[in-house]
Each structure stands twice: as C-alpha cells, then as structure tokens.
Amino acid sequence: MDQEKAKERKEKQLALIFDMDGVIIDNHAYHMEAWLQFAKKNDLHLSETEYKQKINGRTIGEIIRIFFPEEHNPDTIQKLGNEKEQYYRSLYFYKRKLMDGLIPLLKACKLQHIPCGIGSSAPPENISFIIEHFQIKKYFRSIVDGSNVTNGKPHPEVYLKVAKGLGISPEKCVVFEDALSGIQAAKNAGMKTIGVATTHPEHELSHTDMVIKDFTNLPIEKINSLFLASL
Numbered sequence: 333m334d335q336e337k338a339k340e341r342k343e344k345q346l347a348l349i350f351d352m353d354g355v356i357i358d359n360h361a362y363h364m365e366a367w368l369q370f371a372k373k374n375d376l377h378l379s380e381t382e383y384k385q386k387i388n389g390r391t392i393g394e395i396i397r398i399f400f401p402e403e404h405n406p407d408t409i410q411k412l413g414n415e416k417e418q419y420y421r422s423l424y425f426y427k428r429k430l431m432d433g434l435i436p437l438l439k440a441c442k443l444q445h446i447p448c449g450i451g452s453s454a455p456p457e458n459i460s461f462i463i464e465h466f467q468i469k470k471y472f473r474s475i476v477d478g479s480n481v482t483n484g485k486p487h488p489e490v491y492l493k494v495a496k497g498l499g500i501s502p503e504k505c506v507v508f509e510d511a512l513s514g515i516q517a518a519k520n521a522g523m524k525t526i527g528v529a530t531t532h533p534e535h536e537l538s539h540t541d542m543v544i545k546d547f548t549n550l551p552i553e554k555i556n557s558l559f560l561a562s563l
Contacts, residue, residue: 345446345447345500345504346446346500346504346505346506346555346556346559347446347447347448347449347495347498347500347504347505347506348441348446348447348448348449348505348506348508348555349448349449349450349451349491349494349495349498349505349506349507349508349518349523350448350449350450350451350472350507350508351450351451351452351507351508351509351510351511351514351528352450352452352454352458352459352462353388353452353454353458353510353511354388354509354510354511354528354530354531355431355508355509355510355528355530356430356431356434356450356462357428357429357430357431357462358429358431358530358546359420359424360388360510360530360531362420362423362424362427363383363388363420364380364383365419365423366416366417366419366420366423367383367387367416369419370415370416370419371399374399374412376399384511384512384531384532385512386398388510388511388512388513388514388531389453389484389485389486389511389512389513389514389517390453390484390485390513391453391455391478391481391484392413392416392417392453392454392455392478393409393410393413393478394484395413396409396412396413396416397409399412400412413455417455417457417458420458421457421458421461424461428461428462428465428466430462430466430468431528431546431547432546432547432548433546433547433548433549433550434546434547435468436547437547437550437552438468438471439471440551440552441471441552442471444552446552447473447474447498447499447500448471448472448473448498449472449473449474449475449476449494449495449497449498450463450472450474450475450476450477450494451476451490451491451493451494451507452476452477452478452490453477453478453481453484453485453490453514454477454478455477455478455479456477456478456479458477459475459477463475473497473498474493474494474495474496474497474498475494475497476490476493476494476497480493481493484513485511485513485514485516485517486513486514486516486517486520487517487520488517488518488520488521488522490517491505491507491517491518491521491523492521495521495523502521502522502523503522503523504559505521505523505524506523506524506525506526506541506555506558506559507521507523507524507525507526508526508528509525509526509527509528509540510527510528510529510530510531510532511531511532512532512536515527515537515539515540524541524558524559525540525541526540526541526542526543526544526555526558527540527542527543527544528543528544528545528546529543529544529545530545541558542554542555542558
C-alpha cells in the first residue's frame with residue numbers, strides 16, 4: 333500500500349522552476365543601466381528595446397559575441413563579460429530585494445514537498461550574489477546557471493537540466509519567467525509557463541499559462557490547477 337501511495341505521489345508530482353533576473357528579483361533597471369555603462373565605455377550602441385528583444389535571457393558569453401562578433405579569444409570574452417557584471421553588482425549591491433511573496437511561496441513548497449529549482453542564464457557569481465545574501469539556497473534542489481549550459485534561452489537546455497536535477501519530467505514542471513526568450517525556452521522544454529510582468533507588461537505575456545506581477549497571494553492550489561488536465 334505504501335508503495336502504491338508513493339507511486340501515486342510521484343505521478344502527481346510537480347516542480348516549480350524560477351528564472352533569476354526579473355523573477356526572484358526585480359532587477360531589470362540595474363542590468364539595463366549596467367549594459368548602458370558598458371556600452372558607453374566600449375563605444376557600442378544599445379537601446380532598451382534591443383535589450384529586451386535580443387539580449388535578456390541569453391548567457392553573458394552569447395551577448396558579448398553579439399557586441400564583438402570579431403572577438404574569438406575566450407579569455408577576452410570572459411573579461412568583457414566580467415566587466416559588465418561588475419557594473420551590475422555594484423549598482424544593485426545596496427538595492428537587493430526579493431520579489432514580494434517569494435519567501436511564503438518557497439516555504440509553502442517546502443512544507444508540501446514540492447521541489448523547486450533555479451534556471452538562469454546569469455553567471456554563477458550573480459546567482460550567489462542573491463541566494464547567499466538572502467540565504468535561500470536551502471529552498472532549491474537544483475540550480476543551473478549560465479556556466480552550466482552551452483545554449484542560452486530560447487534553447488530549452490537550461491530548463492531541461494534543472495528538471496533533470498529535480499528528478500521531475502519536463503511536462504510536470506512550471507517555469508516562472510519574465511523574458512520572452514525564457515518563456516520560449518520553457519515552452520520548447522515542454523513546460524508550463526507563468527509570466528512575471530517585470531521586464532514586459534502583462535499584455536506581452538499573454539501567451540503564457542498565467543501572468544502575475546509578483547508572488548503575492550499565489551497559493552500552490554492556483555499553480556497546481558494548471559496541471560489538472562494533464563496530471
């Protein structure tokens with residue numbers, strides 16, 4: 333009987349996967365300012381529209397190659413990427429704040445044994461910059477950052493790796509995303525998506541399964557309802 337119950341729980345199991353930037357934290361403005369400073373120093377052109385459409389969600393290495401297509405030296409690419417991320421961490425250092433409602437949701441997941449993971453294109457230093465500062469690593473069983481993937485979003489690699497780390501099949505995962513490329517990555521992975529309206533307004537996220545402004549008043553039951561048809 334216990335084996336049957338365990339099997340039933342496994343079949344009904346779902347997992348929550350969180351992007352970092354724009355989801356766990358609302359830091360779009362600080363990344364944007366960091367990129368503008370980086371672009372100005374390196375005589376590059378960058379608009380906010382271009383950032384939202386072409387850059388947000390990609391790994392730092394991919395972005396640097398967009399700006400410097402003739403640069404093939406991995407050490408130089410890494411140095412340039414580190415320069416931009418240092419701008420960002422300096423700008424955001426005293427402004428760090430978790431998204432409203434996140435901690436109650438993570439605590440509820442822990443109580444209900446719902447596994448959670450992080451899937452981000454950000455470098456590991458940026459992940460630690462947040463999860464170590466707020467001491468929230470304990471809530472996440474699987475963390476995949478930009479250094480763990482070859483292909484940035486909209487490729488599904490990052491989310492598939494998180495799901496594998498959680499031991500949950502992709503179709504039983506729901507991804508919280510703010511970036512259009514990230515939403516597409518989750519869809520490409522065969523996962524449900526909840527759009528977080530930080531980087532983009534709500535109407536631009538209407539192709540997701542649900543849209544939220546933050547995690548306030550977001551019970552597990554409401555998230556779980558997305559899966560009722562398939563579980």
